[in-house]
Amino acid sequence: MRREWLRQTLSLFFLVGFSIGIKAAWAQDKGITIVTGDDYPPITSQKLKHGGLGLRIVMRAFELAQFPVEKVKWQPWARGYSLTQSGVLDAAFPWGPTPERYKIFYFSDPILHMTNYAYVLEKSDVSIHQRKDLKGKVYCNPNGYGDFGVIKELKEKNLMKREAPLNMVSCFKMLKEGRVDLVVSPQWDADYGISGAKLDMDTVRREPMKVAQTPLSLIVSLKNKRGPEIISAFNKGLKKMKETGEFIRIYHEFGFDEFLEPNS
Known part of the structure; x- marks a missing residue:
């Protein structure tokens, strides 16, 4: 009787151990x-x-x-x-x-x-050639997007204000409506945003200064x-x-x- 109990116990121990091993390997x-x-x-x-x-x-x-x-x-x-x-x-x-x-x-x-630039309306008198040109400006960068470079530095010093809508299309709509001075974006995302906001490419100007590279x-x-x-x-x-x-x-x-x- 004791020998049979021992055999069953060892068998159960083996099966449990084997099952745990399989689960661990699967995980x-x-x-x-x-x-x-x-x-x-x-x-x-x-x-x-x-x-x-x-x-x-x-x-x-x-x-x-x-x-x-x-x-x-x-x-x-x-x-x-x-x-x-x-x-x-x-x-x-x-x-x-x-x-x-x-x-x-x-x-x-x-x-x-990624290289970010400042995008402004062609008719705007906003001109971004150096750091000081960004001070006091309201910029758009979508929710979830990071701020980098000089933009991040100036915002942290409260020298710029950020608007953060859902996506880049919304940023360019805000630019079109005059609610922001500029949009911060890499070229590929700006092209998408300008098109999605139903703006003609020649109504938006990319400023020459690279505001961030990351x-x-x-x-x-x-x-x-x-x-x-x-x-x-x-x-x-x-x-x-x-x-x-x-x-x-x-x-x-x-x-x-x-x-x-x-x-x-």
């Missing part, structure tokens, strides 16, 4: 969930092939690193950022580094580099236990893409060649 192999925002062509857009250049690069990098991505979610920028910060979602892109963000996120190697990356919360693993895998895949020339080919595919950084 380890489970793919991550990535979040990004829509209407940021050609970087991200559900209307574009592969979801845009940025999503194409991100998915391909993880594929080359043999790191599974289970799902891609499309969320408003601020919400996607918040869900990633809390660890509900694993990774978000594309985001630029700030001192505040470095305290809560891991940052990957850059996916692309890399855009994949981010993972410091709260995420797999954070270093996720970032390492992504960087590994991105490096392979650059070594084989695939990174540049994807830029060509989306007609984005002029925005390639030297030595990409």
Whole structure:
């Protein structure tokens, strides 16, 4: 009787242990969930092939690193950022580094580099050639978008005021209505915003001064236990893409060649 009880106990112990091992292995192999925002062509857009250049690069990098991505979610920028910060979602892109963000996120190697300019109405007497020209101005930068460079510095000193509507189209509508002095944007996003606001391209002027230059990356919360693993895998895949020339080919595919950084 005792021998039979021992056999059954050992069998049960083995089955439980085996089950736990299977669950642990499954959890380890489970793919991550990535979040990004829509209407940021050609970087991200559900209307574009592969979801845009940025999503194409991100998915391909993880594929080359043999790191599974289970799902891609499309969320408003601020919400996607918040869900990633809390660890509900694993990774978000594309985001630029700030001192505040470095305290809560891991940052990957850059996916692309962004240069921001000031856009004003052609008929406006606003002229942005140097830092002092920005003082006292009201600018538009959509909700969830970061402030960088001289714009960030002046806003933090209360020398500029920010309006932050839902998207870049709304920013250019505000510019059209005279509610802001300028819109801060990279060229690709400005082209989209101007078109969406039903403005003629020749009614908007891009000022020559580069108000910010920053890399855009994949981010993972410091709260995420797999954070270093996720970032390492992504960087590994991105490096392979650059070594084989695939990174540049994807830029060509989306007609984005002029925005390639030297030595990409």
